Amino acid sequence: xxxxxxxxxxxxxxxxxxxxGVRILQACAKKYGFEVQLEHFDFASCDYYERHAKMLPxxxxxxxxxxxxxxxxxxxxxxxxxxxxxxxxSLLLFRRQFDxxxxxxxxxxxxxxxxxxxxxxxxDFWIVRENTEGEYTELGGKIFHGTQREMVVQxxxxxxxxxxxxxxxxxxxxxxxxxxxxxxxxKSNGISITMPYWxxxxxxxxxxxxDVKVESYHIDILxxxxxxxxxxxxxVVGSNLFxxxxxxxxxxxxxxxxLAASGNINPTGKWxxxxxxVHGSAPDIMGQNIANPIGQLExxxxxxxxxxxPQAADDIILAVNAVxxxxxxxxxxxxxxxxxxxxxxxxxxxxxxxxx
Ligand code: NAI
Ligand code: MG
Numbered sequence: 001x002x003x004x005x006x007x008x009x010x011x012x013x014x015x016x017x018x019x020x021g022v023r024i025l026q027a028c029a030k031k032y033g034f035e036v037q038l039e040h041f042d043f044a045s046c047d048y049y050e051r052h053a054k055m056l057p058x059x060x061x062x063x064x065x066x067x068x069x070x071x072x073x074x075x076x077x078x079x080x081x082x083x084x085x086x087x088x089x090s091l092l093l094f095r096r097q098f099d100x101x102x103x104x105x106x107x108x109x110x111x112x113x114x115x116x117x118x119x120x121x122x123x124d125f126w127i128v129r130e131n132t133e134g135e136y137t138e139l140g141g142k143i144f145h146g147t148q149r150e151m152v153v154q155x156x157x158x159x160x161x162x163x164x165x166x167x168x169x170x171x172x173x174x175x176x177x178x179x180x181x182x183x184x185x186x187k188s189n190g191i192s193i194t195m196p197y198w199x200x201x202x203x204x205x206x207x208x209x210x211d212v213k214v215e216s217y218h219i220d221i222l223x224x225x226x227x228x229x230x231x232x233x234x235x236v237v238g239s240n241l242f243x244x245x246x247x248x249x250x251x252x253x254x255x256x257x258x259l260a261a262s263g264n265i266n267p268t269g270k271w272x273x274x275x276x277x278v279h280g281s282a283p284d285i286m287g288q289n290i291a292n293p294i295g296q297l298e299x300x301x302x303x304x305x306x307x308x309x310p311q312a313a314d315d316i317i318l319a320v321n322a323v324x325x326x327x328x329x330x331x332x333x334x335x336x337x338x339x340x341x342x343x344x345x346x347x348x349x350x351x352x353x354x355x356x
Pocket of ligand 1: 076078087285290295
């Protein structure tokens with residue numbers, strides 16, 4: 001049966017890069033013989049907000065629950081609608097309602113895109129971030145306001161269920177890869193209750209995956225290793241805060257943060273998972289057909305992998321590497337030093353995928 005995908009372009013360049021992504025999804029479907037059933041939505045955008053005084057229709061949970069995945073562009077147009085309304089009224093609600101407890105991001109060298117490192121080697125790993133609990137809670141408060149004794153407290157929450165489910169996802173992912181190696185981010189020498197508990201759950205879970213090689217590093221030295229030997233990682237798992245830091249650092253050492261994508265995943269399949277580029281709506285370049293669509297295509301690749309089409313997912317990555325690697329100015333957008341439009345770069349990648 002066809003994969004049911006809700007297409008939500010959102011704002012700004014989202015409306016320019018999502019159509020390229022859709023075209024590539026359709027090219028993959030044609031090549032690999034699966035079916036995608038796409039439905040487009042104009043909500044989760046500032047246009048919608050200006051018409052309806054809300055970011056989403058009242059029945060959004062019911063409407064979106066029917067889909068296998070959400071293919072998202074970007075939301076936000078701060079000159080028209082404040083970011084706390086546009087983002088909190090859409091994307092962040094999706095994450096909570098659909099219990100997207102995994103945030104998944106690739107760190108991968110891209111052909112022709114130079115990174116900041118002299119000899120990075122071949123970088124190809126995943127960062128798995130816990131997305132619902134940990135350090136990002138609203139538990140805490142401030143007392144003795146405005147006095148010398150002023151004091152603030154913010155709690156970290158780690159639950160057995162919450163840790164185990166993110167670890168299970170990370171171990172499964174590691175097990176599915178040739179290197180079968182999992183790195184856990186910790187700080188149990190400084191954070192003396194929650195982090196030792198995290199480590200203990202890692203040790204417990206590793207018993208179920210005897211073929212996965214597990215290593216654990218304190219977050220500080222792990223950041224150093226990301227810079228000094230990024231090619232040594234395979235799958236890296238961290239709490240909400242550590243995962244947040246690592247998931248920007250990882251792509252940054254490859255030089256491809258601007259081309260990266262992110263999955264907000266509910267692995268149970270009970271709710272739809274969401275795939276989006278890491279970049280925002282770029283109001284400064286919107287409407288000119290010059291935005292780079294690669295981040296959106298990476299998001300499409302992640303979505304197809306999640307839906308069970310790993311060959312098609314790999315094919316998108318290969319096509320991106322082929323086109324960027326040959327470095328023809330009429331196939332590269334301006335940010336990559338070329339003169340191609342969004343559509344022209346998309347055309348080049350589509351041709352690459354459909355080439356016999
Ligand atoms: P941004 O990522 O939209 O733009 C930062 C800079 O990178 C800009 O100069 C932009 O032109 C450039 N850029 C971004 N994507 C590009 C692409 N595909 N091709 C070429 N150049 C690109 O971040 P910014 O400016 O901080 O935020 C703009 C709006 O996007 C805000 O409303 C913000 O809240 C929202 N935003 C939304 C996100 C989401 O939907 N997940 C994520 C980040 C920001
Ligand atoms: Mg971040």
